[in-house]
Amino acid sequence: MRDARNKPLASGRPATIAAFKDAALVGLATLGLGFPILAYRTEQNISNQLIIEPRWALAFSFAGLAFALRLAWLMTSAGRSSIPTWSMPVLSKRAGDTISRAGLGILLAYPFLALWITGPGGAIKWIDNFGIQILIYVMLGWGLNIVVGLAGLLDLGYVAFYAVGAYTTALLSTHFGLSFWLCLPLAGMFAALWGVLLGFPVLRLRGDYLAIVTLAFGEIIRLVLINWVDVTGGYAGISSIPRPTFFGIPFNATETGFAATFGLEFTPLHRLFFLFYLILALALLTNWVTIRLRRLPIGRAWEALREDEIAAKALGIDTVITKLTAFAIGAMFGGFAGAFIAARQAFISPEMFVFMESAVILAIVVLGGMGSQIGVAIAAIVMVGGTELLRELDWLKAIFGKDFDPTQYRMLLFGLAMVAIMIWKPRGLISNREPTIALGAKKSISSSLVREGHG
Amino acid sequence: MEQRGGTILAVEHLTMRFGGLLAVQDLSFSVERGQITALIGPNGAGKTTVFNCITGFYRPTQGRIALTNGTPLSRPLLDRLTGSSLRHLREGTNEVFLLERMAGHEITAKAHVARTFQNIRLFSGMTCLENLLVAQHNALTRASGYSVLGLIGAPSWRAAEARSIERASAWLERIGLIGRADDPAGDLPYGDQRRLEIARAMLTDPVLLCLDEPAAGLNPRESAALSALLRTIRDADGVSILLIEHDMSVVMEISDHIVVLEYGLKISDGSPESVRDDPKVIAAYLGVDDAEVAGAEAELDATVAGRST
Structure with a gap:
């Protein structure tokens, strides 16, 4: 055929x-x-x-x-003709900067826009289900991008670090009463530690073998969370995790609450606004650190490792340290995201950290284009926002009759969309690699030359 | 610092066995400082295996590979190091490394032995400039304060980065690729890729550069340019070179010293002239005609007969 x-x-x-x-x-x-x-x-x-x-x-x-x-x-x-593949138009640096700035402006104004357009009732859905939810996955995608996109190490168990971060925050805040702002860096540190622990046994593994071991690691963490009932509460999870405060001021209707302190009328939207800007700041931190690290020796060593491990070794690069730092830093951002989710939901359970989550995060990285920050962000919006939007397909009932339940077809449409993207853009939405440095003008590098890593 | 003469690398009784196959058998030779030493031999003679042992990609079954930095190899120091369980030993300005005890990346980072590969191994998706910056990884990592100073953009890091770019540019200028600094390495023609790989190896600050068939696939003009480049590396940069090469015009032109391998055994060792006229080498490369075999057998019979009487 x-x-x-x-x-x-x-x-x-x-x-x-x-x-x-x-x-x-x-x-x-x-x-x-x-x-x-x-x-x-x-x-x-x-x-x-x-x-x-x-x-x-x-x-x-x-x-x-x-x-x-x-x-x-x-x-x-x-x-x-053969299957048409379109390539992103190459943007000049100025155009790229303008787009980034416009994007940032829209993100900063997003909660206010949502409130203005949909009113207080509708805004909850748009800020919480779309804004915060998407940004969590953008952050997770950017974190995993360090491991998969830059270092070229296929990690199918990334959700484990997300879980470590969430449980660290939940346990430290419920048992020791540590505030969210203390738990956040601790969650990152613990997740990084677990990243190194995962890194050690898989150093010699490549490709499929690496993928399987990381997948097993994710499952082990989840099973431990289920079965270590004394500490984790098993299936019941951990509830009544303290909500994050505005640097000590809680978001409630009391005298000392946020609304009263700032002389505002109490509304649950304050907390949502705060959570939105919090996850936005965390995601932007991830992005900033990744962009910075790419231009440092460690980032170039990650990419060199992805391109050719043997050549990297011959240049005196310690591949063990290089791999471990990739695992640790990727895991750290997963841990931050976990700390955030624990504080946002006030409840966590092992059900939130199933393999499907790892698969979705990996799909975001692969669809976005491995190594591309903006591609991963777009893919997260499409994947998470898309699945949320598919919940709203009630109008289809008008066409297919009353018995038609659009939510049942959500995953089908989702799968079709993924297949379509992989046919038309096999290396992801933005597959070209941006050089980290240039003597003259930066020229993006065709994906056909960039290797995907060995596993 | 540059001292001419004296052994820089001593390979002694090197044996490498893969299962039942003896790839290299009791091989001893030395590389002199400031010289170009060529390792030649028919296909499958074990040349690349020797390279892989020297650069830490294989751990030899037996043998000692000693490298010295700066000064001629000090035998007493080497003996003391061999008796200990250390990997390298320093005494004053003398420092000796036992390469067979070191991991691959340490050999480049600490003992300063760099290598290139028979099938070019550039980072094809990275630009020429990036390739040359990756080569300066260890120095740059220290300058970036293990990423901490780099992350906050400290001035000392910026200065170090600018210096490394300058060094890379100087090498790009030298190999005639400055105009393609921002192009991906995978886009370069074959000959340019070979030169870029040599420049990348040189940017790790080696004392010994190991080149695995640098002239393979080059046309005569590119070969001549390569010979000139290798000579300037020897003379201007003061780096000793060990190379494997099949192109005899290149080998005979630039080598100061040639070691010939066949079936894992050393069959000849000496100056280009002496190796060229060595009947064993000619036999290994061209084969021997029947009359010579008969003559050799007769000689052997006579010897055996002489011994038995």
Whole structure:
């Protein structure tokens, strides 16, 4: 089927016949693949027996649909050229700066815009579900980007560090009464420590093996959290974690609360605004540190490690230290995000740190373009914002009837979107690498030259 | 500091065994300071294995690889170091390293042995300038206060960074690639990539530069330019060179000393002239005709007969 696409379908009969053959093959394949699912359905009859109900019409209509779509694809221009891949227009430094500044301005104004447009009722949803939720994933994506995008080490257990940060904050604040502002750096430190602990055993592993061990590490942490009931509370998790305060002033309706202190009318929105700016600051810190580190010897060593570990070693770079710092710093930002989530939710449980979370964070990094800060941010907005938006597809009921439940199709659409991006942009939304330094003007480097690392 | 003459690298009784295969067998040779030493031999002779042992990519089965910094190799110091469990020993200005005890990156960072690879290993997605900055990693890491000073943008770090860029630019100028400083290394033509890899190795401040087939795939003009570059590295930078090469015109032109390997054994060692006329070397490269084999067998028979009487 691939060669049919690459062969230029010259005008005339042979090409048409080839297209028909190809489409017929696709139709047959669909019939074969769909046969067990579509052609028969097991049902219970009145006397409670299991019977098979044939659905040949359904199976054939799907095969026919596949045939027609394939034929249309081959006969139109889309099939004639190879898959079109568009590349981001290369922005000049000034244009790039303008966009970054505009983006930052929008982010700073976002809670006020949300309040102004949707009113106090709607603003909660837009600030909490969209703003804060997306920024958490932007931060996690940027943290994982250090490990996966820069150092080229595939980490499938990143959620473990998120969990370590969250549980550190929860335990320290509920048992020892430490404030959020003390727990935050401690959570980062503990997560970094665990990053080093994970780093040691996987130093010699590459590719698939590294991925599997990191995945297992994530699961181990989760299972420990579930089973060490005395400390972690098991499935019940830890609740009534103290909320973050405005440098000591709580967000409540009391005399000493934030609203009273500043002479404002009490509203729960104050806390949301605060949380929004807090996670924004944490995410921007992650970004700033990453950008800075990329221009330092350690950042270049990470990228050198991704490009060619043997050459890096031959240049006197200690690959052990280099890998461990990547794991530790990536984990530290995961720990910060964990501290934030614990304080935001006031409740955490092992259910929040399942493998699916690691997969989503990794998907954000891969879709965004490994190593690209802005790409990861866009991917986080699309992935997290997109799934949230898909909850709001009630208008589809007007088309598909009352029984249609759009939330059931959320993951399907999500998966389709990911497949589409991987076809059109196989190396992520922004796949070009920005050099860290230049004598003249910086030229972005085509993704075809940049290696993805060995694992 | 530059002292001509005297051994800089002494390889003694080096043996490397891979399972049942003896890749290198009881090999001893030395590299003299300020000279270009060539390691030649037919394919599969074990040349790259020797390189990998010297640069720490393999741990030799047996043997000693000693390198000295600055002064001629001091035998008593080497003996004391060998008897101890240390990896290097310093006495005054004398410092000796036992490379077979050191890890790969330490050999470059501490003993200052740099290498290039037979199949070029540049960081293809990084620019030429970035490649040359990565080579200065250890010095720059110290200058960046292990990233702390660098993160806050301290003036001392900025100055160190500017110096490292200057050094990289000077090398780019020297190998004629200054115009392509901001292009990815993977985009360069083959010959330019070879030169860039040599410049990158040189920026680790080596005392010994090990080049694995630097002229492979170069046209005659590029080969001549490479010979000139290697000579200036020897004469102007005072760096000793050990190279593996198949291109005999390059080897004969620039080498001061040649070591010939065949099937892991040293078959000849000496000046280019003596090696060129050595019948064993000619036999290894060209094969021997039947008459010579018969002659050699007759000689052997006579010796055996002489011994038995």
